[in-house]
Amino acid sequence: MNYKKIVLLLLISSAASTLQAQVPVVEEPRHKKVLENDYVRLLDVHLAPGDTSLYHIHATPSVIVFLSQSVMGAEVMAGQSQLPARVYPQQVLYMDYAAKPVTHRVYNDSTNVFHVMDIELVKTSASPDACTLLQQQNLTTAIEEQLVNVYKLDIEPNQSLTIPAGHCAYLLICIAGEIETTKKMAAGDFLFFTPGNKIPLINKQNIKASFVLLALK
Numbered sequence: 001m002n003y004k005k006i007v008l009l010l011l012i013s014s015a016a017s018t019l020q021a022q023v024p025v026v027e028e029p030r031h032k033k034v035l036e037n038d039y040v041r042l043l044d045v046h047l048a049p050g051d052t053s054l055y056h057i058h059a060t061p062s063v064i065v066f067l068s069q070s071v072m073g074a075e076v077m078a079g080q081s082q083l084p085a086r087v088y089p090q091q092v093l094y095m096d097y098a099a100k101p102v103t104h105r106v107y108n109d110s111t112n113v114f115h116v117m118d119i120e121l122v123k124t125s126a127s128p129d130a131c132t133l134l135q136q137q138n139l140t141t142a143i144e145e146q147l148v149n150v151y152k153l154d155i156e157p158n159q160s161l162t163i164p165a166g167h168c169a170y171l172l173i174c175i176a177g178e179i180e181t182t183k184k185m186a187a188g189d190f191l192f193f194t195p196g197n198k199i200p201l202i203n204k205q206n207i208k209a210s211f212v213l214l215a216l217k
Helices: 002-020
Strands: 031-036 038-045 055-059 061-066 072-076 082-087 092-095 102-108 112-120 139-144 147-155 161-164 169-176 176-178 184-186 191-194 199-202 210-217
Touching: 031 191, 038 102, 072 112, 092 139, 092 147, 112 147, 169 184, 176 210
Parallel strands: none
Antiparallel strands: 031 038, 038 112, 055 102, 061 092, 061 112, 072 082, 072 102, 139 147, 147 210, 161 199, 169 191, 169 210, 176 184
16 A cells, blocks of 8 residues: 555545544533523533543534533634633633634643532523623622523622522522532532522532523523
C-alpha cells in the first residue's frame, strides 16, 4: 500500500471517529439524565479530575447550574476553544442553544470532581398565565427569560420561609447545607414541584443552606 493510500485511509478513519463522537448532549455518558417532564430535561454532570467529555451537541435552551468550585474548559468543534476558567457553587448561566447550537467537549482542569447540572428547557412556549417575579427576602433574581426565571436563595440557620404557590412549576436545587421541605434535601439534591404548589423551607442546621430555584413558565 503506497503512502497516498495510507494517508487517505487515516483521514477517512479520523473523520468517521469525529462523526461518531458527536452525540446529542443527552447521550453523552457523563451527562446523566435524572429528570424529564413537560418542562425540563435535567442532566447531572460529573467529571473526574483531568477527565474530558465526548464532543456533544447542545440545541435546546438551557440553564447551567454549577455545584462545585472547579476549573473547567471547553473545546468547540471547528471553532474557538474556551480557556480554563474557575466556576463557583450557585453560579448560573442561561444559554440559548436553540438560537445558537454548540458542539463542544468539556474538561475538568481541577483536582476535585467537577459537578454541574445542565437543565434543558423543553417547552416551546410559556404558559398563558405567566409567572410574576418573586419578591421575597433571601431571594435574588439571577436570570429572566421567556421560559424561566432563576433565583439564588440562601436560608440562614434556624430560619424558615415559604415560596408561594403560583402558575409556575418550580425546580429547586440544593447547592450547600441541608433543608427540610416535602423531604430532606442536601447538597446535590433536587425537587420538582408542579404549578399550584407552595414550597415550605426549614433550615434546622447551624450553617447556611444555599439553593438555586427555577420558576418554569
